[in-house]
Amino acid sequence: MADAKSDRPKIQMTQGKTAPWSDHRSGMLIQFGVSGELTGSENVFMTRQKIPPSMKSIPHYHVNCETAMYISQGPVIMKHGDKLEHAHEAVTGDFLHIPQNAIHQIINPSDSADAEVVLCRDASEELVKDLPELDLES
Numbered sequence: 001m002a003d004a005k006s007d008r009p010k011i012q013m014t015q016g017k018t019a020p021w022s023d024h025r026s027g028m029l030i031q032f033g034v035s036g037e038l039t040g041s042e043n044v045f046m047t048r049q050k051i052p053p054s055m056k057s058i059p060h061y062h063v064n065c066e067t068a069m070y071i072s073q074g075p076v077i078m079k080h081g082d083k084l085e086h087a088h089e090a091v092t093g094d095f096l097h098i099p100q101n102a103i104h105q106i107i108n109p110s111d112s113a114d115a116e117v118v119l120c121r122d123a124s125e126e127l128v129k130d131l132p133e134l135d136l137e138s
Helices: none
Strands: 029-034 045-051 060-062 067-073 076-080 086-090 095-098 104-107 115-121 128-130
Touching (some): 076 095
Antiparallel strands (some): 067 095
16 A cells, blocks of 8 residues: 555554454454455454453464464463374463464463464465364363
C-alpha cells in the first residue's frame, strides 16, 4: 500500500483495544493484527489468541509457514513430534519456534484461567493440515 504523497509503502496499524475477537476453527478466540486481508501483508501473518481453560488444539501442522510464538499469559504445553511424544512447558515470557511441517498441539493446562499467545508466521495466510487421529486423549 503506497502513501498518496510517496511511492513508499504505507505503515498499517491494527488497534488491539478495538480489533474484534472471533472464534477460531480450533476453539480458541483469535484477534487478527496483521494479514493479507487486513493490512495487505504479503509475507507476515500475526495474531493474538486466547486459549480457554483446559482447551487443546487439534494436532496439526502448517503446510506453508513457520511460526514464532510468544507466551503473553501462560502456562501452555506444546506437544510436538510425529506422535506428539515430546512436550515443552512454556510460561509467561517464553518463546517457541514451530518449523514448517512440524506436528504440534497447544494445550492450556489450567482449569480456571485463559492462556494467551502472540503468533507471527512468515506467510500472509496459513494453510493447516489437521491430524485429529493423533489426539489420543479426546
